[in-house]
Amino acid sequence: MMSISELVVNGMLEYYEDGVRVFHSRLEMKKNIPFKLYKVTQKYPSPGDHKHDYVQIWYVKKGVLIHTIHQKKYKMIAGNLYVIPPFVVHRVNMKPDHETEIIGCEFLPHFINGQFNESFEYLFLDEDRLHSKVAFSGEADLQVQQLLEGMLLEYNTQGPNFELMIKGSLLMLIGLTLREWQRAPLAQLDGKMRRHKEIMEGVIKYIHDHYKEDIKLENIYRHAFMSRTYFCDLFKQYTGKSFQEYLIDLRLRKSMEMLLSSDMSITDVCFHVGFNHLTHFSRMFKKHTGVTPLYYKKHAKCQLGKGE
The missing domain is CATH 1.10.10.60 (Homeodomain-like)
Structure with missing residues (x-):
């Protein structure tokens, strides 16, 4: 049976399920805005094992971090991106000896409702088929970085139609991520192809x-x-x-x-x-x-x- 608890830490209410911290969109996101963008540095206090009710994308712009999911550790460096579907337990640890900069993007799936396809659900929403690291380089990495920087600027300034601008850029980001993810298995299979x-x-x-x-x-x-x-x-x-x-x-x-x-x-x-x-x-x-x-x-x- 699941145990649910609440704690007040530094004046902030925190929720836990079976000892795992849970981040809720109603507390983490601005009212009536189903997404959030931010920057993170190595000073980020890791919450340990946690989960959230939204999709989370972290892109490493600079530095190193360790992403742990399903007891597997992934070293994330500049150009790497991970995607975590809702309610998947994971943790992030910064490397204190590196200057780290992360761009985070979080959104509720309904924000891009109607734009789903099988590939999106495979990578972004299916825990059983989770892919925890996508590596960008060259022109693709530059595109991803520019998209996220632009989304962050729109989020912070909230000019006219900023939600539409962010949604369009988010769809572009998803498309680039899927393209890179789908290309990776081909490279991994090269050895198999040669052997067989x-x-x-x-x-x-x-x-x-x-x-x-x-x-x-x-x-x-x-x-x-x-x-x-x-x-x-x-x-x-x-x-x-x-x-x-x-x-x-x-x-x-x-x-x-x-x-x-x-x-x-x-x-x-x-x-x-x-x-x-x-x-x-x-x-x-x-x-x-x-x-x-x-x-x-x-x-x-x-x-x-x-x-x-």
Whole structure:
């Protein structure tokens, strides 16, 4: 059972849940403004393990800090940024022997309501898929720093439409962070790609040689001596598509060739390229090409004015 307590420290009310300090937006953010921006130095008094009901982004402009989450420590240096979703316990410790400067940005998710996509929720709101460090460099780092400095200025001066200006910059910041985060796994997989290059080339050749048959994913990854998850991730990085997407695309391309170059019926083509149901084949073909197999067969090679 969760224990909740309140303490008054230096005249300020603090909330705790099971000994972990909780920061609430209603106390931390200005009234009717669902975001907050600030600068932090190495004089920042660490609250120890804590959590908050809002998204927190910290960007290291200068110096070093240690960010601890799920018992793992991450050294954050200039150009590094971390994102903490709501209600995730973490702690930050400054290195006293370094001159440190942090730009902090905190916001409630509804501030950018309607702008969410799967990637945003994956990185910013999902504790189970938490990524605790994003490293910027070069032009991207300069963009991030300029965005945060501009947001901080808008927040402090609160000129006309400052909320809209901050929201626009925040969306840009999120986009840059997602782009960098999505690029990082590719670099991490380079070693895997090199190690498994021959295996993946063999898998691709097997698919092209046997696409007409009933190819089972389970048989493929077991033959490659990999787990399903490892194989699927590697295949997606190698081809840009999932195993099933790649197989269906190949079968559809082959069906298009056959519809143009043979007198086979739509049904015969369907089964010849490995589809088991004509309805499924027709639906996937139209999704892929925008037209039905019959329309494609009749009109793909027709000259304008003669095919209608």
